[in-house]
Structure formats: C-alpha cells, structure tokens
Amino acid sequence: MAKDREGLHSRRNSATHELLLLKPDHNSTNHPSLSNFSGVTVVEERPSTHGHPISNNGPFATTTTYSLQSMFQSIQPNFMALFHTHRFGGKNGAIALLVFILCCVLLSNTLGHRSAQQQQPSLALPPQYDDDYNYGEARINWGPGVNGRPACNRPAPWCVIRKGWNDLGPGKKARLMAVYYNTHGGSERNLIRVFRHFNHKSLVLDVFNPDQISGYGTSGAHARAVINSGHVNFICGRYDLVILGDTIPHGRAVLLSLLEDNPARRCQAARIVVEMTNRFDWDIKEGPDRGEFYRLMQKLVLLSRTLFKGRLVWVANNLADAKYFEFSLNMTIPEIRILRPLGISEAYAYPADLPSPDPTVLAAQWHKTNVYGYLREEENISMALIPFGHHYGGPHNLLQFKGFIDIPYQYSTMKLYENIAAGVPLLVPTPRFLMELWQSGLHPMPIFNPSVLHIFAKNRSKEVQTYNLEWATYVDYYLPEFAPYIYYFDNYTELQALSRATREKLDSKNVRVNGPKFYTEYRRDIYRGWEEVLLRGYPEE
Secondary structure, three states: OHHHHHHHHHOOOOOOHHHHOOOOOOOHHHOOOOOOOOOOOEEEEOOOOOOOOOOOOOOOOOEEEEOHHHHHHHHHHHHHHHHOOHHHOHHHHHHHHHHHHHHHHHHHHHHHHHHHOOOOOOOOOOHHHHHHHHOOOOOOOOOOOEOOEOOOOOOEOOEOEEEEEEOOOOOOOOOEEEEEEOOOHHHHHHHHHHHHHOHHHOEEEEEEOHHHOOOOOOOHHHHHHHHHHOHHHHHHOOOOEEEEEEOHHHHHHHHHHOOOOOHHHOOOOOEEEEEEOOOOOOOOOOOHHHHHHHHHHHHHHHHOOOOOOOOEEEEEOOHHHHHHHHHHHOOOOOOOEEOOOOOOOOOOOOOOOOOOOOOOOEEEEOOOOOHHHHHHHOOOOOEEEEOOOOOOOOHHHHOOOOEEEOOOOOOOOHHHHHHHHHOOOEEEEOHHHHHHHHHHOOOOOHHHOHHHHHHHOOOOOOOOOOOOOHHHHHOHHHOOOOHHHEEEEOOHHHHHHHHHOOHHHHOOOOHHHHHHHHHHHHHHHHHHHHHHHHHOOOOOO
C-alpha cells in the first residue's frame, strides 16, 4: 500500500499535484495526546499480521508490561486528597498511610508473579480485520462491506439517512440539500435549529450517523476502503452541502477523497463544512496514522485557500478546539470561524425521581469525579445532586433552584450556553481554583495535564508551570463576553458564602433577567455566521 500511495502522488495528471507534494511544517507525530493519560500503562507487543496468514502452529505470544510508577502517580493524588481531609487526620491518617504502603507492596508482588506466569494466548483474528477490531472500526461483523461493516453505497436498510429538517411544503423545490455527518445528539439539535431559522430559504437537512461505516478513530486504511466502496460518491452525489460535525475522523474518507487524482473519486458536493466541536483528531491512533492524518489536514487547509476556496470551510464552536487545530498542524488558520451553540433548549417535565426543586439550595450534576460529593460532605455545601447522565429536563428546571454549580470538565459544554441563555445563575471555580481541584485529585481532568497545557502557552520555550493560566483565555467559561453572567469562587470559603446567600442576594448581577437578554442578541450573530457559511455563493430562489 505504501508504494501504491507514492505512485498516486508521483503522477502529474492532477490539477492539485504541486499542492499535494507540499511538505508538512514539522514532524506531526510528536504532539502531546489528549486521549492517553491513563495511570496504568499496558503495552501489548505482537508480530504484525498484515499481509500474512495466521500460522496454525499456535496463537501469537503476547508480552504485557505494567508501569508501576505510572500507577502510583495516578493513585497518589486521589489518596492524598482523602488523607488531607479531617476524616483522616491524626492517628487515623497514619493508619491509612500504612495501609496504603502495604497495599502497594502486595500489588507489586502480585504483578511480579503475573509477569513470571506463562502469558495467555491472545485472540487470533483474521489479518484483514485484526487492526480494525483493536481500534474500533469493525467491532461488529455485519457481512460484506468495508472491514466487516456495510458498504453504505446505496439506499438500504443498513444505510440509514434520517430527516433532520424539511419544511418545504407541497410542490416546493429545495434550494439547498445538506447532510450532517454526525453522532452527537446535542450538535444535531443545534444544527437543526440553525436550519429551522432559515426555513424561508428552502433548505433541507438530512442526518447520517457515520457509526454505520466506521468507529471513532477512523484510520487512513479504513478511509481508503470506504472511498473504494463507493460510499463517498453515494453521499456527495446526493447533496449540495456536506457538514462533518463533532468527531471529524468519522468523515476522514470524505476529506481524503479530495486528494484523489481522479476527480470522479472526489467528493462532488458543492461545499464541505468541517465543524469542530471536539478535538479534531479524536481517537486517532498514536503513531504513523496520526501523522498521516495531520498531513492530510495540512494539505486541505492549504487547498481551502486555493483550489477549494469557498468550497472547503472550517468552523469551530469554541476557541480551544480552534487553537488545538492550529497547534497540532503547526499552522496559523485565521479562516476558522467560531460559531458557538445557539443556547436553545427544549422544556421537559422535571423527573419525579430527582430531588424536589428547592429555591433555597444549589443544584449540581455528578460527572466522572468526586468533587461534588466532597463539596457536599466535607465542605458542607448544601446542594441537590443530579446523578451522572440523568436528564433533568433542561435549564428551565434549574431555575427552580437557587443556582447551579458547574465545575468544568471540558473547554466548553452545551449546557454552559443553554444555562446562560435561560438565565440560570452559574457558580464556577476560577481558573486558579479549578487547577487546584485538579491537582488535589478531586477533579481529574486529562485536558489539564501539564503536557497539554503548553498548547495554549504564548512562550513555549519555557516549561509551562501548573498554575500558568494562559489556557483560560481559550476556555469559554472564562471569556469576557460570558463572565458577566457567571459567579466565580476562588476557594471553598467563597463557595460556602454563595451557598448560604439568599436567592436574591446570590444573583447580584440579575443573571435571571440579563442572561436571556444577552444571549438573544448574541444568537443573532451566530445565525449571521451560519448564513455566511451555508449560503454564501448560492443563488437566491
């Protein structure tokens, strides 16, 4: 395959030949990963099977290496956070520390014993499927198609395209047919509302879930197989506009097709919009494939300024993802348009199995950390805790509480904009205190790993310190336009004071009134931005 690819780009029968041969600005494979911060390192090494049949002499030998030091580093912050609470002070603290040390010794002996044992045989998969099964691209064998998935190159029961928005009316012809390549429900609802706003312009939006043909971190090999299957021609031949949303690697085949020498194999849609609402390289395997993906994106950025100008458009719904895109590609990309979510939410009934709304207490929702439990139990913050993943009926139900504690776990979230737009008083830790919560082990957040923070540093020649807060200038929770509608606390004492305040005194900025006013105006700018992205250059009816 490597020789085939070299031959593909060595032919001079393509209008994009010179651009395709542009060298990347740097070694793209040396960037920090946002998805590989697990404490225990398990490395499996085995012979490559690509192109070779599996021997009948026996299964592959597997070598497993455990990094005990990494494991201790992952355990230590959480243990020390507990150790420093008053529950573990004095003699109890000494006992807890002794138990911790004994457990580490026993675990070390156990791992040593396991490494001495004979390794269990690994599952021997067919060579053409082996890599894809390991990296989430052929998890289910659905019969003939692409690496165990259906080809999805024609209308069929296994190739579902749903209706997103269509308000043409009888006998009315669509001005523009669009498809949203997306797996995220919140992003889908947001874009449907964008199209609904332009319903007078005769737009049609369909939705295609790319999980039907690929896993999250679509590899280059899988993307080429999808192109060869005819899927890209099938999708792009049906629509004027293709929007790749949320996890961009899902649309890797569509993007890769643009570099095909044969124009007939390229996506023929009149416009392709890349909408980054998450890290653009989400779940792409570390190593050569990630480097190949970065080089693909570098070439496409350059082509979007020349051959594909106006046809390939870049959008991000927050500053951090735009910055990460630029950093990873080592390019300045002013063409990225920041179009945040509309902040519109549906009103649903408040679930009966949740704590009853109480205007005298704060609300919060569990996520994947223990910070809220600690605040309630150890810092005596009175709050109603909503279980992780449990729907609470939207921000209009949060208005029935005194306020909502929101400790960020991402650079931006849909609920941030929805809560501001609904007028929910938000209580958010300052950047400094958020870093303190992370460092203490109460709120583990891989996006705040020091090796990631230097993405946002202005001076990368110096080591980024833990409390360097330059990252906050790219996080929507701390941007000046949203700060007037958020209440920040810099320590436990300040949060306790806010929790004891009355409903009226807590909302000293009158967010319940001013938040909706602000976002109504702000939403108009978002609509104008989407109109530019979707409709610029298309003839009026």
